[in-house]
Amino acid sequence: MAKKGISKIKGPEEIHLGETVYYEVSRIYDLNDTEKVDFANWKIYVRDKGSFRELRQKPGTPPKKGYKIPLTINNQKLVGKEILIEAYLYEPEKSAPPGLKVKVLLGKNKKIDRVELFMRDDTPIEENTVLKYGQSIKVKVYTQNMPGEKIKLSLYEDDVNGPGHSTKNEKNKVASITRNLNKDGFLWHEFKLPVEFSKIANAVMDGSHDKIHEYYVVAETAQHKSVSKNAEVKNPDYIFTQTVSSSIDSNKIYGKEILIEEVVIKGKYKKQVGVDPMEKFGRSTVGVKAPPVVKQDDKNKVCECEAKVRAFMRMLRYKEGTDKDTGYTTQYSGKQFSDMSKHPEKVITAGKYSSSAAGAYQIMTDTWKNLTGYYQDENKKWHYSEKIDYAKKYNITSFDQESQDKFCLVIMKLNYVKDRSDSFYNPTIWKDKKKHIRDTEKEEKIKEWRKRFKGQQGDIIQMIIDNDIKRAALISSLCWASLPDSPYGQQQPGYTFAIVKAIYENYLREELNETQTWNLYLKKGFLKEFGYGCCKGDIKEEPTNSTCPEDCSQCFEYSDVVNNPRINNQSDNVNKNRFHRKMRYNNSHPEGYYHTGTDILASLNTPLKSMLCGEVTEAYNTGGDLGIIVTIKSKDKDGDLIWIRYCHLNSLSVKKGQKIKHGANIGLSGNTGNAKGVLPQYHHVHIEASTDGIFYKGKTRVDPEQYMKTKFDETTKGNPIK
Secondary structure, three states: OOOEEEOOEEOOOEEEOOOEEEEEEOOEEEOOOOOOOOOOEEEEEEEEOOEEEEOOOOOOOOOOEOOEEEEEOOOHHHOOOEEEEEEEOOOOOOOOOOOEEEEEEOOOOOEEEEEEEEOOOOOEOOOOOEEOEOEEEEEEEEEEOOOOOEEEEEEEEEOOOOOOOOHHHHHHEEEEEEEEOOOOOEEEEEEEOOHHHHHHHHHOOOOOOOOEEEEEEEEEOOOOEEEOOOEEEEOOOOOOOEEEOOOOOHHHHOOOOOEEEEEEEOOEEEEEEOOOOOOOOOOEEOOOOOOOOOOOOOOOOOOHHHHHHHHHHHHHHHHHOOOOHHHHHEEHHHOEOOOOOOOOOOOEEEOOEEEOOEOOOOEOHHHHHHHEEEEEOOOOOEEEEEEEEHHHHOOOOOOOHHHHHHHHHHHHHHOOOOOOOHHHHOOOOEOOOOOOOEOHHHHHHHHHHHHHHOOOOOOHHHHHHOOOHHHHHHHHOOOOOOOOOOOOOOOOOOOOHHHHHHHHHHHHHHHHHOOOOOOOOOOOOHHHHOOOOOOOOOOOOOOOOOOOOOOOOOOOOOOOOOOOOOEOOOOOOHHHHOOOOOOEEEOOEEEEEOOOOEEEEOOOOOEEEOOOOEEEEEEEEOOOOOOEEEEEEEEOOOOOEEEEEEEEEEEEOOOOOOEEOOOOEEEEEOOOHHHOOOOHHHOEEEEEEEOOOOOOOOOOEEOHHHHOOOEEOOOOOOOEEO
16 A cells, blocks of 8 residues: 655634634645545644643544644643644544644633533433422533633523523522632532522512423623523412312411312313313413401400511521420430430530530520520639529420420520620631731621611510511521521521521411411410500400590500509619609719609510500610600590600510500510620619700609609609508
């Protein structure tokens, strides 16, 4: 056989990623008789660890042949490497000539090539793959000419027909994260699909009540975007076909997508509720009205306030991973305990972390001790004080299920009324164990994050009752690190309050309609035990005189703010704590001053009653010396206007604009404002009165005692006059 050869390869000696260039040989010939040959074979090699290895083409790609071939390099990993292009007739030589060495350079045209979805084991997610909540989606992003750049990945729940990312789905984003591509322009990330995503989809998104939820991922920079295919996930809350009578209980199916089709079953017409909306047959949709608002005066009906608090507690347990009944016996790391006579008080170590958290609300040992009346001195020794024994106060005798629920209520009610210390807002972080080098960058990040808590503290239970769920969740995150604002947890950027709210609202619907799939152990009326009077019959109101008009426009029969009222004796002379009776002296007022109101003794969280009928003009936390206040505008027995202000409350039961009768509950006594340092035996409600509603620096303050049902003598004892 005659020898045959190839002339030198011509083409650029540099090739940019993503660009197409051409390489050719001028002629192919026979060395003996110059017989012309029709084509050359081509192979591409890359230098790897000192030698050349062949670059394999995708399966099914035909081999390159001919005088002239196009070449495009898309593999980011080849940037900076040397490749060898060789044309041959029979066997490649892996040398030059006739081969040509070419340098691969970064291209000018940036591109997100594709976004692909896989299972955690790298199995591709195909059209017929159906996932379950609790699994993860692995996202792989391939790019060109973008090594090391930041790229944002966003997970969306798809409610719109057709492929791709629709602007209608913008509100359906459930998670997002920004990360850097590696040096090869590649990135992979796992999005977990927790069950709360299904709650969000069903509670917030449009058209998501069918049996399959769809999720997709958008990878984007400011200039580039690419969208993955959809991944299908089974909706655990979907209701399948159920035969019912023609009457539908809206309380049972409120919030669900209902489709009704007339079918004949054994000669009789019945209706099917929850027919699969994906089936292609004729049917009609039926709107189901929301259940009626629960009235507080209906006997044996759900108390809306208690439903709110229960739903919030269930949300906490869901986020802590203790929402099943076994949650009550769960310790940190999932270990179980059996003795519920008290807190296990055992530290569990798992991985790098250790914790004594136990029970449905993952209560720590120190928290348990504090709630049961113990406190530590400067030497870390424990001492008991009955004054702070909230277990005794609220009849908590063990660490059983009901006790744990009550402990959660105590934490929400009392543990976060006061603001955090200055060290919380201005932490000192050290880079080294010997504490020589401060980590100022980390300190600034923490300071910025913790600003959101400033001035937001208070009674979490009251926040929930007042529908201030965002603030309640914010302050609760100081205790439960699984919440998104926690200063202690490491939260995912995509985990937001919207998710918390969706979970809470889903549980609230269950509580109001009594369709709970799992329950707490609190008994009905538990809020009354903790001093909240928002449900009918929780707090007994004084029977009002029939001469007081129903519109509360005037009051003819006054009430006491508490039963059997007594004047505070904190200053060793009750008259110093009454309006303009006896001068007070201190360093700030060496010349003396008069008290601006009257202090009536009231232990913490005593229900307070309005002294007159009227309209609430103020009900809020001043953030100043007076703390939480309520002001009520009234007309007295003589028809004269009078404003009564109640100060230092712990919580509110009324809102601005509300009209109430005398004797009606307005809130719970407390020690907010400048009363926070008062000894327990002197806890009180500070009451002021004004004829024009101007209190601070006003000239119209008057003695509030003239509007109290009980009168007091003018002696130094200030005894009630019978």
